[in-house]
Amino acid sequence: MATVAGTPATAPVAAPPKSHGLTERARAERKLGLMLVMPSVVVMILVAGFPILYAIWLSLHRADLRFPNLTAWIGLDNYISVLSSHTWWSDFFNTVIITVFSVALELVLGLLIAEAMYRALYARTWIRVAVLVPYGAVTVVSAFAWSLAFNPATGFATQWLGLTTPPLTTRAGSFAVIILSDVWKTTPFISLLMLGALALVPEDLYKAAKVDGATAWQRFWRITIPLIKPALAIAVLFRVLDAFRIYDSVYIITNGSNNTASVSLLGYQVLIGRLDLGLGSAIAVLIFLCVCIIAVVFFRFLGASPQRR
Amino acid sequence: MESENTPARKTLWGLAVIAVLVYALFPVVWIISLSLKTPESIGDGSFLPTHWTTSNYSAVFNTDFFPPALRNSIGIALITTLLALAFASAAAYAITRLDFPGKTLILAGALAVTMFPAISIVGGLYNVWRNVGLFDTWPGLILPYLTFSLPLCIYILSAFFREIPWDLEKAAQMDGATPLQAFRRVILPLAMPGVFTAGILAFIAAWNDFLYANVLTTSNAARTAPVAMAYFTGASQFQQPAGAIAAGAVVVTVPILIMVLIFQRRIVSGLTAGAVKG
Numbered sequence: 001m002a003t004v005a006g007t008p009a010t011a012p013v014a015a016p017p018k019s020h021g022l023t024e025r026a027r028a029e030r031k032l033g034l035m036l037v038m039p040s041v042v043v044m045i046l047v048a049g050f051p052i053l054y055a056i057w058l059s060l061h062r063a064d065l066r067f068p069n070l071t072a073w074i075g076l077d078n079y080i081s082v083l084s085s086h087t088w089w090s091d092f093f094n095t096v097i098i099t100v101f102s103v104a105l106e107l108v109l110g111l112l113i114a115e116a117m118y119r120a121l122y123a124r125t126w127i128r129v130a131v132l133v134p135y136g137a138v139t140v141v142s143a144f145a146w147s148l149a150f151n152p153a154t155g156f157a158t159q160w161l162g163l164t165t166p167p168l169t170t171r172a173g174s175f176a177v178i179i180l181s182d183v184w185k186t187t188p189f190i191s192l193l194m195l196g197a198l199a200l201v202p203e204d205l206y207k208a209a210k211v212d213g214a215t216a217w218q219r220f221w222r223i224t225i226p227l228i229k230p231a232l233a234i235a236v237l238f239r240v241l242d243a244f245r246i247y248d249s250v251y252i253i254t255n256g257s258n259n260t261a262s263v264s265l266l267g268y269q270v271l272i273g274r275l276d277l278g279l280g281s282a283i284a285v286l287i288f289l290c291v292c293i294i295a296v297v298f299f300r301f302l303g304a305s306p307q308r309r
Numbered sequence: 310m311e312s313e314n315t316p317a318r319k320t321l322w323g324l325a326v327i328a329v330l331v332y333a334l335f336p337v338v339w340i341i342s343l344s345l346k347t348p349e350s351i352g353d354g355s356f357l358p359t360h361w362t363t364s365n366y367s368a369v370f371n372t373d374f375f376p377p378a379l380r381n382s383i384g385i386a387l388i389t390t391l392l393a394l395a396f397a398s399a400a401a402y403a404i405t406r407l408d409f410p411g412k413t414l415i416l417a418g419a420l421a422v423t424m425f426p427a428i429s430i431v432g433g434l435y436n437v438w439r440n441v442g443l444f445d446t447w448p449g450l451i452l453p454y455l456t457f458s459l460p461l462c463i464y465i466l467s468a469f470f471r472e473i474p475w476d477l478e479k480a481a482q483m484d485g486a487t488p489l490q491a492f493r494r495v496i497l498p499l500a501m502p503g504v505f506t507a508g509i510l511a512f513i514a515a516w517n518d519f520l521y522a523n524v525l526t527t528s529n530a531a532r533t534a535p536v537a538m539a540y541f542t543g544a545s546q547f548q549q550p551a552g553a554i555a556a557g558a559v560v561v562t563v564p565i566l567i568m569v570l571i572f573q574r575r576i577v578s579g580l581t582a583g584a585v586k587g
Contacts, residue, residue, distance in 0.1 A: 026408065033409030036399040040459055041415060043396060048422045048456040051433035058433065065436075113332070116325035123326055129573045130333040135580075136565035137337070138517050140535040141558040145336040148343060152354070154551040156339075159354040184336060189580065196581035245426045248519040252539060264520070267428040272524055277436055284429040291426055 052288060058281035065275035078282035087266065088283070095262045097175060098250075099243040102182045106239060107232075109183065110190030117191065118198045135188040139181075143252035146181040171258045178260065181249045186242070190235050197231035198224070237298040241291055263287050337562065344555035351551055365556035375557060377529040378537035382561075385447055385533060386515040389454040393511045394504055396455075397462030404463070405470040416467070419460035427520045430456065435524055445527045453521045458511035465510065465579050469503025506579035509572050513565060534561045 022030070062074045082088045117127050134142070149155040150173075152166050167173025201224060209219050225232075247264035254260045256269070267287060271280030339356065346353075347360040369375050404412050434453055435444070443449035473496065481491040522533040538557045541550040569576065 029407050030409040033403040033407035034411075036403035036407070037409075037411075037415055039396045040400040040463060041418075043452070043455050043459060044418065044422050047434070047452045048425050048430060051430040051437075052425065054433035054437070055429055058436070112325075113329050116322065116329050119322050120326050121319065121322060125573070127326055127329055128577060129570060130330050132569040132573055132576055133333050133337055133566065135576075136513050136562075136569045138519075138535050138558075138561050138565070140519050140538055141340065141562055142336065144538065144554055144558050145340040148551050148555065149336070149339055151551075153352050154343065156354050156356045160356075184332075188333070192577055192580050241424055245428065247428065248535075251519070251523075264426065264428040267432070268520070268524070271428075271432040271435065277432060281432050284426070284432050287426050288429040291424055295424055 052285075055281040055284045055288075058277050059285045061278050063276075063278035063281070065277060074278070078279050079286070081279060082282050082286060087261075088263075088286075090259060091261045091263050091266045094175075094260055095244060095246065095264075098178060098182070098246055098262060099240060101175075101179045102186075102243045102246075103236060103239050105179065105183045106187045106190050107236065110187045110235075111194055113187065113191035114194035114198055117195050131188040131191060133188075134185050135192075137185060139185060139248040140252055142181045142185040143178075143249035146177050146184070147253040150177050168254065169258070171260060174254045174258045174260045178246075178249055178253050181253065182243065182246065186239060190239060193231055193235045194228060197228035201227045233298070237295070240294055240298075244291060244294065245287070263290075337566075340555050340558050340562075344552060344559045346552060346555075348552060365552040366560075368553050369556045369560065372553075374529055374532065374540060375534070375537050375560075378532050378534045379560065381447070381526075381529075381531055382516060382534040383564075385450050385454070385531070386512050388447070389451050389458055389515040390508050390512045392451065393455055393458035393462045394508050397459055397466050397507065398500075398504060400463050401466035401470050404467050406475065416463070419463050422456055423460045425456065427453075431521055431524045434521075438525060444525060445531050447531055449525050450518075450521060450531055450533070453525070454515045454518060457514055461514060462507040462511055465507040466503055469506070470500065473499045502575065505572075506575040509568060509576055510579050513568070513576075516561075516565065 059078050060073060060075060062070055062072050062077075064070065113131065117124070117131070120127055147168060149157045150167050152158045157163075158166055165173070167177055205223050205227075206219055209223055214222065245264050246262045247268065250256065250260060250262045250265050251268075256265050261269075263283065264287065267280055267283040270276050270283055274280070342357050343351070344365050345361050345363070346358040347362045347364070350358065350360040353359060400415070403409065404416065430453065434449075438444040438449050443452070475496070477495050477499075478491045481495045482488060486494065517535070518533070519535045522531075522536045523539070526532040526536065534557070538554055538561065541554045541557060
């Protein structure tokens with residue numbers, strides 16, 4: 001994302017020498033600046049910051065909407081229930097499977113599509129329009145399109161691929177359709193980011209490498225990958241976080257059947273299906289912690305810092 | 310690469326272009342095709358319809374819940390976009406142009422908010438909204454939608470505003486323009502493309518939401534189109550609702566297709582503004 005630290009210093013032009021502390025003008029500017037960011041900050045604190053704190057509070061209580069009178073502080077009991085349950089770990093594992101396969105496929109496919117878009121000699125506008133279609137398509141629509149295609153009662157895919165067992169009746173098949181739907185929808189996002197990065201690689205480098213006898217494969221690994229790595233790392237970070245929160249397509253395609261539920265779907269089932277806000281919030285907070293850990297790992301070890309440059 | 314454009318290479322990249330087009334459009338063509346199939350031919354396993362009908366579309370628009378859901382989707386996504394743009398423009402202007410403490414904190418906070426999982430926010434909102442009367446209302450969805458549209462707009466607008474030659478404003482004032490004139494005639498036209506781009510992306514994001522709408526609505530008052538589509542499934546136990554779902558899916562996708570066709574350049578520049586240019 002955009003520069004954070006490197007914000008151009010917009011020092012007031014011809015500011016009078018500072019006598020004590022801030023000048024009148026600097027103070028007015030400071031006031032105006034704070035006033036202008038205030039609405040955004042208030043909204044983000046109210047609808048994002050506060051609900052997270054409230055979820056932490058709820059997760060430490062017995063808070064079941066079916067038995068509101070039994071609400072009480074129970075410490076970490078909800079967390080112990082979640083972390084010692086088979087369902088949480090199984091759904092956690094499902095989410096990791098979906099995330100790893102989706103993002104890996106999206107990276108490979110995204111790079112290929114970006115390369116094709118970059119090298120395309122004609123129809124550039126049309127490719128761009130076409131690639132934006134999956135990006136703009138609603139996730140629920142993508143999920144329906146793929147699940148209806150792979151359902152023998154409504155689709156063509158089982159016949160085309162000669163599958164004897166309908167994929168949506170098996171666990172592996174269900175994962176495959178969920179991942180396919182996710183990959184189709186989000187690969188364009190990655191390929192557009194990669195396209196922007198590819199355009200910044202100087203063409204002379206390739207020419208020089210070619211003169212020195214480097215193969216296309218070597219040029220890709222030694223020149224392209226290192227130079228687009230920062231953009232790649234940020235794209236992967238955003239996609240991993242997104243995939244880890246997967247909910248829409250799992251809800252539509254399997255609704256958790258065949259043991260394919262994601263952690264977000266589990267949270268939904270406990271919060272809204274069972275109306276157990278305490279236990280559900282413990283799941284929600286654990287998902288939040290997972291996301292924090294993923295982000296920190298990326299920032300620390302892979303250099304995917306949006307604050308660089 | 311001029312020297313490399315041999316006929317073989319041209320053919321290769323031509324094929325790659327066709328592959329990309331097929332990849333991107335295949336599921337869309339499929340869902341359109343499915344929406345045009347008659348109920349009897351829906352299970353025939355063909356990709357394109359053998360018997361055509363538009364009855365699925367009339368069925369969708371004759372339900373008592375899909376048309377209101379479509380209205381809700383349009384209204385909620387539009388208001389979310391306008392609010393996010395208003396708040397984010399002010400914030401992005403302050404961040405790029407003014408000197409005040411806490412800038413880095415605000416940008417880092419906005420970035421953190423984009424990473425918040427919706428499921429972690431929605432449980433608390435569900436409980437609070439029911440108690441303050443925001444459950445199953447438009448504002449009840451617009452507010453959580455701001456959690457993703459605001460940071461998105463702040464980042465895109467900051468990236469765009471940074472590129473504006475702000476000195477022009479001063480130059481216009483020296484030439485005798487009032488501050489308001491300088492802003493309206495000089496700065497606003499330069500800023501509009503960025504504002505527009507941010508708006509399109511915010512609209513697409515709000516239009517796409519399913520989790521908040523699925524949890525925080527319960528009736529025609531605020532239920533959005535993606536959620537309404539999921540309701541077709543349970544409509545009748547004996548008749549396949551696939552045709553109706555497909556028709557609903559096409560209706561939900563059309564506005565986005567139109568936006569993509571008209572604004573493709575802006576969308577691409579918006580997606581890459583923050584991430585690549587830095």
